[in-house]
Amino acid sequence: MPNKISTEVVVIGSGPGGYTAAFRAADLGKKVVLIERHKTLGGV
Numbered sequence: 001m002p003n004k005i006s007t008e009v010v011v012i013g014s015g016p017g018g019y020t021a022a023f024r025a026a027d028l029g030k031k032v033v034l035i036e037r038h039k040t041l042g043g044v
Helices: 016-027
Strands: 009-012 032-035
16 A cells, blocks of 8 residues: 655755755645655756
8 A cells, every 4th residue: 555645735846946945845835755866956
């Protein structure tokens, strides 16, 4: 059975925009999940 994750914001990709969006949403108190296909953040 798959695990369930409860979140308010899902960000796909951790390039400059995704990384910024995820941190901003977290700063605003939202529960954030950041999904990235590579091992490191930052994209580009």
